Amino acid sequence: MSVSDRVRKGMVEGSWIRKMFEEGAILKHRYGEENIFDLSLGNPVMEPPVEFRRELKKLAEHPLPGMHRYMGNAGYPETRAAVAVQLSLETGIKFTLNDIVMTCGAAGALNVVLKTILNPGDEVIMFAPYFVEYRHYIDNHNGVARVLPTDEQFIPRLNDLEAGIGVKTRAVIINSPNNPTGAVYSEDFVHQLGELLRKKEAQYGTQIFLISDEAYRKIIYDGLEYSSVLPYYTQSIIGTSHSKDLALPGERIGYIAVHPDCSQRDELVDGFIFCNRTLGYVNAPALMQHVVRHLQSVTVSVAEYQQKRDFLYDRLVDMGYSVVKPRGAFYMFPKSPLEDDIAFVAELQQWKVLTVPGRGFGAPGYFRISYCVDDRTLEGSLTGFQKAAQKFNSC
Amino acid sequence: MSVSDRVRKGMVEGSWIRKMFEEGAILKHRYGEENIFDLSLGNPVMEPPVEFRRELKKLAEHPLPGMHRYMGNAGYPETRAAVAVQLSLETGIKFTLNDIVMTCGAAGALNVVLKTILNPGDEVIMFAPYFVEYRHYIDNHNGVARVLPTDEQFIPRLNDLEAGIGVKTRAVIINSPNNPTGAVYSEDFVHQLGELLRKKEAQYGTQIFLISDEAYRKIIYDGLEYSSVLPYYTQSIIGTSHSKDLALPGERIGYIAVHPDCSQRDELVDGFIFCNRTLGYVNAPALMQHVVRHLQSVTVSVAEYQQKRDFLYDRLVDMGYSVVKPRGAFYMFPKSPLEDDIAFVAELQQWKVLTVPGRGFGAPGYFRISYCVDDRTLEGSLTGFQKAAQKFNSC
Numbered sequence: 001m002s003v004s005d006r007v008r009k010g011m012v013e014g015s016w017i018r019k020m021f022e023e024g025a026i027l028k029h030r031y032g033e034e035n036i037f038d039l040s041l042g043n044p045v046m047e048p049p050v051e052f053r054r055e056l057k058k059l060a061e062h063p064l065p066g067m068h069r070y071m072g073n074a075g076y077p078e079t080r081a082a083v084a085v086q087l088s089l090e091t092g093i094k095f096t097l098n099d100i101v102m103t104c105g106a107a108g109a110l111n112v113v114l115k116t117i118l119n120p121g122d123e124v125i126m127f128a129p130y131f132v133e134y135r136h137y138i139d140n141h142n143g144v145a146r147v148l149p150t151d152e153q154f155i156p157r158l159n160d161l162e163a164g165i166g167v168k169t170r171a172v173i174i175n176s177p178n179n180p181t182g183a184v185y186s187e188d189f190v191h192q193l194g195e196l197l198r199k200k201e202a203q204y205g206t207q208i209f210l211i212s213d214e215a216y217r218k219i220i221y222d223g224l225e226y227s228s229v230l231p232y233y234t235q236s237i238i239g240t241s242h243s244k245d246l247a248l249p250g251e252r253i254g255y256i257a258v259h260p261d262c263s264q265r266d267e268l269v270d271g272f273i274f275c276n277r278t279l280g281y282v283n284a285p286a287l288m289q290h291v292v293r294h295l296q297s298v299t300v301s302v303a304e305y306q307q308k309r310d311f312l313y314d315r316l317v318d319m320g321y322s323v324v325k326p327r328g329a330f331y332m333f334p335k336s337p338l339e340d341d342i343a344f345v346a347e348l349q350q351w352k353v354l355t356v357p358g359r360g361f362g363a364p365g366y367f368r369i370s371y372c373v374d375d376r377t378l379e380g381s382l383t384g385f386q387k388a389a390q391k392f393n394s395c
Numbered sequence: 396m397s398v399s400d401r402v403r404k405g406m407v408e409g410s411w412i413r414k415m416f417e418e419g420a421i422l423k424h425r426y427g428e429e430n431i432f433d434l435s436l437g438n439p440v441m442e443p444p445v446e447f448r449r450e451l452k453k454l455a456e457h458p459l460p461g462m463h464r465y466m467g468n469a470g471y472p473e474t475r476a477a478v479a480v481q482l483s484l485e486t487g488i489k490f491t492l493n494d495i496v497m498t499c500g501a502a503g504a505l506n507v508v509l510k511t512i513l514n515p516g517d518e519v520i521m522f523a524p525y526f527v528e529y530r531h532y533i534d535n536h537n538g539v540a541r542v543l544p545t546d547e548q549f550i551p552r553l554n555d556l557e558a559g560i561g562v563k564t565r566a567v568i569i570n571s572p573n574n575p576t577g578a579v580y581s582e583d584f585v586h587q588l589g590e591l592l593r594k595k596e597a598q599y600g601t602q603i604f605l606i607s608d609e610a611y612r613k614i615i616y617d618g619l620e621y622s623s624v625l626p627y628y629t630q631s632i633i634g635t636s637h638s639k640d641l642a643l644p645g646e647r648i649g650y651i652a653v654h655p656d657c658s659q660r661d662e663l664v665d666g667f668i669f670c671n672r673t674l675g676y677v678n679a680p681a682l683m684q685h686v687v688r689h690l691q692s693v694t695v696s697v698a699e700y701q702q703k704r705d706f707l708y709d710r711l712v713d714m715g716y717s718v719v720k721p722r723g724a725f726y727m728f729p730k731s732p733l734e735d736d737i738a739f740v741a742e743l744q745q746w747k748v749l750t751v752p753g754r755g756f757g758a759p760g761y762f763r764i765s766y767c768v769d770d771r772t773l774e775g776s777l778t779g780f781q782k783a784a785q786k787f788n789s790c
Contacts, residue, residue: 001602001659002512002602002657002658002659002660002662002663002666003511003512003662003663003665003666004510004511004512004513004514004517004666005514006514007510007511007666007669007670008666010669010673011665011666011669014669041465043464043465044464047458047460047461047463048463053455053458056455057455057456059455060448060451060452060454060455060456061452061455063442063448065442066442067645068442068443068642068643068644068645068646069438069439069642069644069645070436070438070644070645071645104499104647104675104676104677105675105677107675107676107677108675108676109675110675111674111675112675115399115402115535116398116399116402117397117398117399118399119399119400119401122399133672133673133675136673137673137675140510140673140674140675142537207396207397247463247464248463249463249464249465249677250462250463250464250465250466250678250680250681250682251463251680251681251682252499252647252676252677252678252679252680262397263397264396264397265397267397267398268397268398270398270406271397271398271399271402271403271406274402274405274406274409275402277528278405278528278531278532278535279506279535279674280499280500280502280503280505280506280507280528280532280535280674280676281499281502281503281647281675281676282499282500282502282644282647283645283647284647285645285646285647285680285683286645286646287645287646287682287683288680288682
């Protein structure tokens, strides 16, 4: 046996998602890529903003001496300082570079955080529907994932959380705007969440970290303001990336930010730096650190994503789909007209529309649509959604 | 307690190296950076080759559509194919893109490999002096490091290896050219190593992987040819990077290559791809993948490094230091004139020369010099080496 038991188990469990992708690839090969409407991946169709192109060109034409060498494992002080300035602006809390560690994307950030804080068997609470990778990240570092439900709007139920937190609870992961649902948590919610966690810390005499995955923080609609957890809970750790806000998912650039008033902050940040190194990330890619330093206030066109959301949401609702209107990110998570979401996703495939079954996010009976695609793909998918709806919807 | 027991232990054990660095930083601050001769880090002084600059400029000026998006977790097929072509040329073994997974440097490669193959408690054999990070990488994935000695030329002793391999042995890590010693293993050695591993696999009915860390493969002197393990052992896995050969350590770009005839190769490579994703690397940085695709046959000026080696080696020997002449990489690993290598390194610090105690590499009684620095630093360090030698050498 060439791979470990744990890896084999992970691969087998993920194999039906993989099967879907492989079937999608076969469809693309058979019918031509332009005839398949692939809404399965969160791979933004937009190019990075012009400001990104400008910075990259500047560095390519006038390289800084030593700009591809190792730097400290936390990243360039100048980049960390630029992130701190922007976060301070957004949250009203005073960050310095000492609160920031640059990472290989949000995935790198979350792994570094979990590696740093988890002892074997420590529990991490997450909410279904969830980003499926969380399970792997927790397992990588010998933690135990504990999954709690959300309400019909995909907002965590605080009563369930109160009952679910125990003496082994080391962290709670939230993700707003949410992948896969597009839900955005309100200020009132994060306020209550902070209070609950403080209460539970006091009850058990433990330290409970709130890990806020903010990969979609800037992709938010309808004029909503982002409700940061930071003002409401000092044991907060942010993991995020520029994959979505600057449309750079392949470049693996993101950061960890820890609340400046977090207890034992220095030890914690030292732990992050140590784990960034020893997990083999070593540091966030140097060139991207140089570039994003100047782009902290820049974001792709969120209006474009909102138009795509409006277009698709309105039509799906017209067709009879039951969908909670997403307020951010670029996913929609409709109820599957068939109870068996895998069967329904297979039906959509017959109409050359690729989506992902809700089961992949801990939420059977739903399916995920990624609408960060070009308009042609979105428009082309409508026939398939219509036909599948007609087949299974009573309406 | 904010960090886990394991991370705390790692941080405490590494803290005296850290202390050295911090003292170095204080010295630089006090006396000015130009007056401190820092030979402590393997951070190449050279800029990347002109071909790199050209490719980067081309992409910055004429971006490919979607060049910063996600690609498959294994990396771009075109880049994997380019690596395969070059490896085939160098080794005479026919690689295809299916044998290659692009990674976030060699550190990423080694973590992905170990995560993929290790069950808890599996043993990984490595040889002292070793690259200190190996211990962390093995520990990350619940493996057990087993350290074996080398001979007076820093070559692993095959008798000890034969006695050291047991039924729990899952892998052997070698590193030639070696960090910290500069030793380069001969063809005869890798041939015998392959035979021994095959014999032990047969004896125990196990599968033993030979993990070859080839980060310094192209940095080799005296007209030597690199002796690849590939022709001698099919269960070989290469982890490497372009950090040293293209002077890009901050960019985190490297790859895993598995022997095309490795048993269960497909499952193994699927495991690597899965772990590249789930460990949070996701993929090797996209832009660097585009660039290095065209640079597989390009290397920094090795002659420059050889000149630096010759310069420093000759002078250290003249001063009475006992040094095994390095045949590759850009490190030297002299015997410490004082039995206590930490004390000797502290003595060198008094003369404003920064090096690393051998203890950090599992080899007390030695110290490591990095000579990938500019000539001014190298020349400036000589007085300190001379004074320290006079103080402690009998000669």
